[in-house]
Amino acid sequence: MMARKKSTSSVSRASRRGRRSAAPQKRHRAPPVVQDSSPAALVGAMLREQRRLLNLTLQEVADRAGITKGFLSEIERDKAIPSVATLMRLRDALSLSISSLFRSSLPRVVRSNERQTIPFGGEGMVCSLVSARDAHRVTVIWADLEPGGRSGAEPHSLDADEEVIIVVSGALEISVDGGESHRLRAGDSFNFDPRLPHRYENPSSSQVARVVCIVAPPPK
Numbered sequence: 379m380m381a382r383k384k385s386t387s388s389v390s391r392a393s394r395r396g397r398r399s400a401a402p403q404k405r406h407r408a409p410p411v412v413q414d415s416s417p418a419a420l421v422g423a424m425l426r427e428q429r430r431l432l433n434l435t436l437q438e439v440a441d442r443a444g445i446t447k448g449f450l451s452e453i454e455r456d457k458a459i460p461s462v463a464t465l466m467r468l469r470d471a472l473s474l475s476i477s478s479l480f481r482s483s484l485p486r487v488v489r490s491n492e493r494q495t496i497p498f499g500g501e502g503m504v505c506s507l508v509s510a511r512d513a514h515r516v517t518v519i520w521a522d523l524e525p526g527g528r529s530g531a532e533p534h535s536l537d538a539d540e541e542v543i544i545v546v547s548g549a550l551e552i553s554v555d556g557g558e559s560h561r562l563r564a565g566d567s568f569n570f571d572p573r574l575p576h577r578y579e580n581p582s583s584s585q586v587a588r589v590v591c592i593v594a595p596p597p598k
Contacts, residue, residue, distance in 0.1 A: 421465065421497040426454040428472045442471035461530020465499035476537065476597045480519075482511045493520055502527030502580075508590070517596040523550070523587040528579030536597040541572040548587030552578040572597075 429439050440450040444467060445460075452458035453468075460468065469476060484494055484507060493506035502524035509518040517538075533556075543552065544567045553559040555574040561581065562568055570576065572593060580587040 421459060421499065422454045422456040424474075424497055425450075425468055425472065428474055429454075432472065434472075439468070439471050443467040459501060460499045461501070461532055461534070462499040463530055463532040463534035465497070466534055480507065480517045480593075480596050482507045482509055482513065482517075484508075484510045486510045486512070500527065500529045503529065514596070516592060516594045519591040519593070521587075521589045521591060523548075523580035523589065525580060525582050525584055525586065527587070529577050531577075533575035533577045535575050536572040536593060538572050538593045538595060538597045540592075540594050541570055542592040543568045543578075544590045544592070546588040546590060548580060548585045549582055550578055550587050550589055551581045552576060 425439075429436070436450050436454075437447045440447045443450070443464065445464060449458060450468075453460050466476065468474075469479070479496055479498070482494060484492070488508055488510065493508060495504065495506050496519075498505040498519075498521075500523075504522045506520045507518070508520050509516060533553075543550065543562065545562045545564055547564050549564075550562045551559055552562065552568060554570050554576040560568055
């Protein structure tokens with residue numbers, strides 16, 4: 379009799395445990411979809427929207443910019459990031475003024491987490507505006523270049539009078555008009571005419587380069 383009671387009690391406890399374990403599980407909501415705000419996405423969306431607005435085909439725009447239709451398609455779909463030089467030609471092909479690229483909506487005080495990211499092209503490079511919306515005589519850009527990041531293999535130019543580059547951390551290598559390459563380190567600066575073809579890259583294989591670019595007057 380004692381054994382039977384013990385067995386009945388055990389079954390009862392197991393039954394209660396089973397009922398508890400069968401209780402409905404909490405449903406976890408799927409995480410919200412975050413819109414891609416990477417430089418690639420900014421470039422692709424901007425170009426695709428303007429091309430459609432002008433009712434131009436991929437082939438027409440690619441021919442004007444001197445690139446292949448397939449490459450342009452990849453850029454628009456965020457599968458590839460153009461060099462700065464290629465992006466400048468695409469903007470010309472789509473009647474997008476360079477000045478619109480540097481149009482700021484920022485207040486006078488710009489916190490480090492409130493900079494305005496701009497689609498400037500390049501490989502492994504993120505550029506943000508630092509200058510405020512009422513800065514009419516100068517444009518200031520903060521650039522982060524990943525190890526090996528660069529403006530592209532092809533030089534580019536800007537329609538402005540002066541450009542000053544200041545390296546905040548890391549290193550930057552810059553060449554102007556096909557001349558001697560200059561390697562800048564943290565605290566170094568370099569002054570040149572941005573209308574001359576130039577290119578730059580982070581020569582480090584491990585350290586991010588943080589750079590401030592001051593352009594005057596704002597590129598047209």
